[in-house]
Amino acid sequence: MAFSTLFRSLHISLLYSTLLIPIPLYFYWGIVNQLGPDPLRFIEHKYGELGLIFLLITLSISPLLKYTRINLVRYRRCIGLVAFYYIVSHICVYFFLDIGLSIDILLSDLQKRYYIIAGFFAFITLIPLALTSNNFAIRKLNTKTWNKIHNFVYIAIILSIFHFILMSKTWTTELYIYTGITIIILILKIKSSKIYRKLSTYSRAVISK
Amino acid sequence: MKILKYSDITSHNLYLNRRKFIGSLGCTSLAFVPTPVAATQSYSTTAKPNTIEEITNYNNFYEFGTSKTDPAKYAHSLTTNPWEIAFEGISQNKKKFDIVEILKGKAIQERIYRLRCVEGWSMVIPWIGFPLRDLINELEVDNNTKFVAFETVYRPEEMRGQKRSTLDWPYREGLTIEEALHPLTFIATGLYGEELPNQNGAPFRLVVPWKYGFKSIKSITKISFKKEQPYTTWSSENPREYGFYSNVNPNVDHPRWSQATERVIGEGLFGERRKTELFNGYIEQVGDLYKGMDLKKYY
Numbered sequence: 294m295a296f297s298t299l300f301r302s303l304h305i306s307l308l309y310s311t312l313l314i315p316i317p318l319y320f321y322w323g324i325v326n327q328l329g330p331d332p333l334r335f336i337e338h339k340y341g342e343l344g345l346i347f348l349l350i351t352l353s354i355s356p357l358l359k360y361t362r363i364n365l366v367r368y369r370r371c372i373g374l375v376a377f378y379y380i381v382s383h384i385c386v387y388f389f390l391d392i393g394l395s396i397d398i399l400l401s402d403l404q405k406r407y408y409i410i411a412g413f414f415a416f417i418t419l420i421p422l423a424l425t426s427n428n429f430a431i432r433k434l435n436t437k438t439w440n441k442i443h444n445f446v447y448i449a450i451i452l453s454i455f456h457f458i459l460m461s462k463t464w465t466t467e468l469y470i471y472t473g474i475t476i477i478i479l480i481l482k483i484k485s486s487k488i489y490r491k492l493s494t495y496s497r498a499v500i501s502k
Numbered sequence: 503m504k505i506l507k508y509s510d511i512t513s514h515n516l517y518l519n520r521r522k523f524i525g526s527l528g529c530t531s532l533a534f535v536p537t538p539v540a541a542t543q544s545y546s547t548t549a550k551p552n553t554i555e556e557i558t559n560y561n562n563f564y565e566f567g568t569s570k571t572d573p574a575k576y577a578h579s580l581t582t583n584p585w586e587i588a589f590e591g592i593s594q595n596k597k598k599f600d601i602v603e604i605l606k607g608k609a610i611q612e613r614i615y616r617l618r619c620v621e622g623w624s625m626v627i628p629w630i631g632f633p634l635r636d637l638i639n640e641l642e643v644d645n646n647t648k649f650v651a652f653e654t655v656y657r658p659e660e661m662r663g664q665k666r667s668t669l670d671w672p673y674r675e676g677l678t679i680e681e682a683l684h685p686l687t688f689i690a691t692g693l694y695g696e697e698l699p700n701q702n703g704a705p706f707r708l709v710v711p712w713k714y715g716f717k718s719i720k721s722i723t724k725i726s727f728k729k730e731q732p733y734t735t736w737s738s739e740n741p742r743e744y745g746f747y748s749n750v751n752p753n754v755d756h757p758r759w760s761q762a763t764e765r766v767i768g769e770g771l772f773g774e775r776r777k778t779e780l781f782n783g784y785i786e787q788v789g790d791l792y793k794g795m796d797l798k799k800y801y
Contacts (some may be wrong), residue, residue, distance in 0.1 A: 323771040329571065330556035331623065332771045391765075393775060398760070406759060459758060462621070463668050463739075465568045 305371055312375040315343065316382050337386040342467070344379035345453055347372055349474050352450060356481045370426050373446075377423040380416055408459035415452035418445045447482060450475055545686055546614035547783070552625045552768050554694050560767060561701045562619065563720060564668050565654065565661040572663070573701035580660045580721065582705040591727030593642040601705055605691065608632040612695070613688050613709070618750045618782045620714035624764045629709055630692030635683045643727045650682040651675075651732035652708060653724035669735055675719035676732040676746070677710065678791075686711060686787055712781040712788045714748045745801035749792065750782035754801045 319339055323332040351373040354365045392398040402409040421442050424430065431439060454475050461468055483489050551557075563573040585601040610632060618624045638650075656672035658664040664671050681687060688709040691698055698704040703720025710717050716736050726732070736744035743757050752762045763775040781788050792800075 320771075326770060330552070330560040330767045331570070331765070333765060333773070334623070336771070390771060398763075401760065405755070408758060463564070463568060465668075 301367075305368070308368060308371050309375065312347070312372070313378060316340065316379065333386070333390055337383065337391055340379050340383035340386060341457075344376050344383055345457065345471060347376035347379060348446070348450055348453065349471065349478070351376055352446065352478045353474075356478065359481075359485070374423060374426055377419055377426075380419065384416060408456050411452045411459060412456035415449045415456060418449045418452065422446060422449075447479065450478070545787075546612070547616055547626060549614070549616065549626045551614055551628045551694075556768050557625060557627055557693065558699050558701055560625075562621075562715065563663075563701060563703070565663045565671075565673065565721075566701070567663045568668060576662055577700035577704075579662070580655075580657070580700050580704070582700060582721075585705050585723075587706065587722060588724045589641065589726070590724070591644045591647060593644065601691075604637060604706075605632075608636055610691075613690075615688070615709060615711040616782050617709075617711065617715050617718075618764060618778065620716055620744070620748065620756065620761075622759060622761065622764050623767055624776065624778075625767045628694055629688060629690040630695060630698075631688055631690040631709070633685055634687045634689050634708070635685060637689065638683060646729055647679050647727040649728045649730065649732055650677050650679060651724075651726040651728055652677075652719045652722050653726075654719055655721050655723040669739060673719060673735050674733050675708070675717055676728075676734050677717075679727070680791055681710070684788060684791065686784060712749060712784040714750060716744070717748050747792075747797075747800050749797065749801075750778060751780055751797055751801070752778040753780070754798055 319328070319336050322328050323336050326332060328335040351369055354369045354372075357363050358366060388394065388399065392402070403413060422445055425434065425439060425442055434442075454472055457468060457471065559574045560570050561573040562570065563577065566573045566576040586598050587601065587604065588598050590597070610630060612628055612630055614626060614628045616624060617627050652675045654673040655661075656664060658671075677687070688711075690703070690707050690709050691705060693699065693702055698707070700721075703718075706722050707720040708718045708722065731746060734746055737746050737748075750761075755761050761778055764778050766773055766776050779785070
C-alpha cells in the first residue's frame with residue numbers, strides 16, 4: 294500500500310518536472326540568445342501559448358473519459374497546475390521584461406487594451422483554482438463549493454481565447470485550432486450540464502405529449 | 503538560364519567605389535536634385551545596424567506564412583529572375599520593364615534606415631538601392647496623378663502563404679505622389695552590400711522609413727499612377743486599426759496596443775524599450791509633407 298502511494302506520487306512528480314522543464318529551459322536559451330532576433334517576444338508568447346495548451350488538455354480530460362473511456366483524471370490536477378505556472382511565467386515576462394516593471398504602462402494597458410484586460414481576468418479567475426488544487430483544500434471545502442470554484446476554468450478558457458484573438462493581427466492556423474478546440478469543449482460541457490439535460494428531457498416530454 | 507545576381511548589376515567593387523566616391527564629395531548623390539534638406543545632411547541614420555542574421559530571420563511577409571520565421575524558411579521558392587514590373591498611368595507605349603532595364607544607369611547607394619513595425623518593434627537596416635523618385639522622373643507620368651499604387655507578385659504556387667486567404671491577395675500598398683517623390687522614399691534591391699534576400703522582398707521593394715513597416719511593400723510587380731486614393735491591404739482589412747498614411751506616431755495608439763515605445767530587436771532578453779519618435783525620427787525631412795494635417799484623423 295505504502296509502496297504504491299510512493300510510486301504514484303513519484304510518477305506524478307516526474308510528470309510535473311517534465312512538463313515544467315521548458316520554463317527554465319526557454320529562459321536559459323533566451324539569455325544565451327538562442328531564440329532568434331526577438332527572444333523576449335519568443336518566450337512571452339511561448340509561455341502563454343503553452344499555458345493555453347495545458348489548460349485545453351486539462352479541460353479535455355473529462356470529455357475524453359466520457360466519450361473514449363480513456364482515463365487521465367489522476368493527471369488532471371498536475372496538468373492544470375502546470376498550466377497555471379506557465380501563465381504565471383507568461384505574466385512575469387510581460388511585467389518584468391516586456392514593460393520593464395512600469396506601473397504606468399501596466400495601468401494604461403489595463404484600462405485601454407482589451408487583450409490585456411481579458412488576459413488579466415483569465416489569470417484572476419484561475420487563482421482560486423490553483424489555491425484549492427490540493428488535498429487539504431478538498432478536505433476542507435465541501436464538494437459542491439469545490440466544484441463551483443473549479444467551474445471557473447470555463448470562464449478562464451473563454452477569456453484566454455479572447456486574449457489570444459484580440460492580440461492577433463489575423464486568423465492564423467494556431468488560432469483556428471485553439472478556438473475550435475475551445476468551442477468543442479464548451480459544447481460538450483453545455484451538453485452535460487444539468488440545465489441542458491433538464492431542458493432536453495422537458496422538451497422531449499412536451500413533444501411526446 | 504543564367505541566374506542574375508545583384509553583383510552582376512553592380513559589382514561589389516563598383517558598389518564600394520561608388521560609396522567612396524560619394525563619400526569624397528561629402529554629400530549623397532541626391533545633391534544633384536534640389537531637396538529641402540541641406541546637401542551635407544546624410545539620409546542615413548548613425549544608429550548601429552542590426553546583424554544580417556536578425557534582418558533575414560525576423561520578417562513579416564505573410565505571402566510565406568504568418569510566423570516571423572516562415573519567410574526565411576520558405577521564401578527561396580520564389581523565382582526573382584527574370585522579373586518584370588508593369589506600369590499603369592504612364593503615357594509611354596512600353597508599359598512593362600525588366601528590372602535590369604530599370605536598374606541600368608541608376609546611381610546605386612546605401613541607406614541605413616530605421617524600420618518601425620506597427621507591432622511595436624524596430625530595427626536598423628542598411629539597404630542598397632535608389633530613391634523611387636529617380637525612377638518616377640524617368641517615366642511620363644499622367645498629369646493630375648495624386649497617388650502611386652504598388653502591388654506584390656501573386657504566385658500561390660511559389661508563395662505558400664497565398665494559398666490561404668490570410669489577406670486579400672495580392673498585397674497592395676500606396677503613397678501620395680508627394681510621398682513617393684520624397685528623397686527618403688527608396689527602392690531597395692540589396693541589403694548589406696549584397697543582393698536582396700527573398701525574405702526581405704527581393705528583387706524590388708519599397709522602403710518608406712517614416713511609416714510603419716507594412717507600408718514598405720515587398721516583391722513589387724506593378725506600379726500605378728492614380729488620381730484616386732488606391733486600395734491598400736491592411737487599411738481595407740481593418741480600417742479602424744490601419745490608416746492609409748500609417749506614419750509612425752507615438753501619440754496615436756493602435757486601438758489595441760500602445761505605440762509610445764518599441765522593443766529594439768537585437769537588444770536581447772533584458773533590452774530596454776526605446777521611445778518611439780514622431781515620423782520614426784525623420785520629422786526634419788518629412789514634417790513639411792503633413793503640415794496642418796490632423797494626424798489623429800489621418801493616421
